[in-house]
Amino acid sequence: MSDEARKPKDAPQGGAVDPRLLEILVCPVTKGPLRYDRERGELISERAGLAYPIRDGIPIMLPEEARKLD
């Protein structure tokens, strides 16, 4: 069974993240705020121009793993 098939329809992309962790996380580069994009399963740092992925419910807060924003 694929991950997609197992996932409930309203589950966030990248898996459910601990909300208490989301509350305190900041961008590791700028130490500035992050915006949670539930649809894409990403944490967006506007100032750094980076989108950090969430995989299996774990925020991957590594600049080298982040998607560069246009």
Add this chain to the structure above:
Amino acid sequence: MVRRMIADRDPSDSTDFGFREVPRAAKAGLVRQVFESVAPRYDLMNDLMSLGLHRLWKRAFVAAIGASPRETLLDLAGGTGDIAFAALEGGAGRVILSDVNPAMLAVAQNRALDRGLAAGLSFLCADAERLPLPDRSVEKVSIAFGLRNCTDKDAVLAEARRVLRPGGRFHCLEFSRLEVAPLVPLYDLWSFRVLPALGARVAGDRGAYEYLAESIRTFPDQETLAAMMRRAGLERVAWRNLSGGIVAIHTGWRL
């Protein structure tokens, strides 16, 4: 005998990777390969490598941390979760298990499920040199058998201090300098002959365990690490040897 290469270039361009000097930019990738390779058998290997002693060391370490129900512990290089789980079971209010390697965190997630641990436990993939946490956000920071794998140890110590609340304490468990001279030859034989052979047989990766053995010996001794902690702004720095100094617990406060 240490066969460290003498680097002609600016030493700030290179760092230790076991006994080798490698470009600073390369170390993180090399360490990642080591831990991706060893992750599935990491716990078994720890038992074999330390003859089970790592369990006693970690127990003493978690007791030293002594995180209370009102405190948050950030466990850096938390790997497969030994420290985080023991701290939670010992009464810590909240634990953030952080590691740079998703393969190690995946093992930790499975182990947490097996142990029925969920409440108060968060998983975070982060570089200890660049933490994604605000200043003054946690009461305790720990790092067990992790600091020697970091490229910029001074940066890790500075970040640990930054995220600690005033009155918070940093704890490091790491291999150190054996202070019982008659045991040194035996320890060398164990580290450089037995360990890599065990790694080849059990984990299928001799190179990874050669690195682990070598990285233990290139790590700063008790006094040197204490001085680094003081430079990072930690105060009332102290250490305690375990098993004659094979490992040591260093602590320092953010005041």
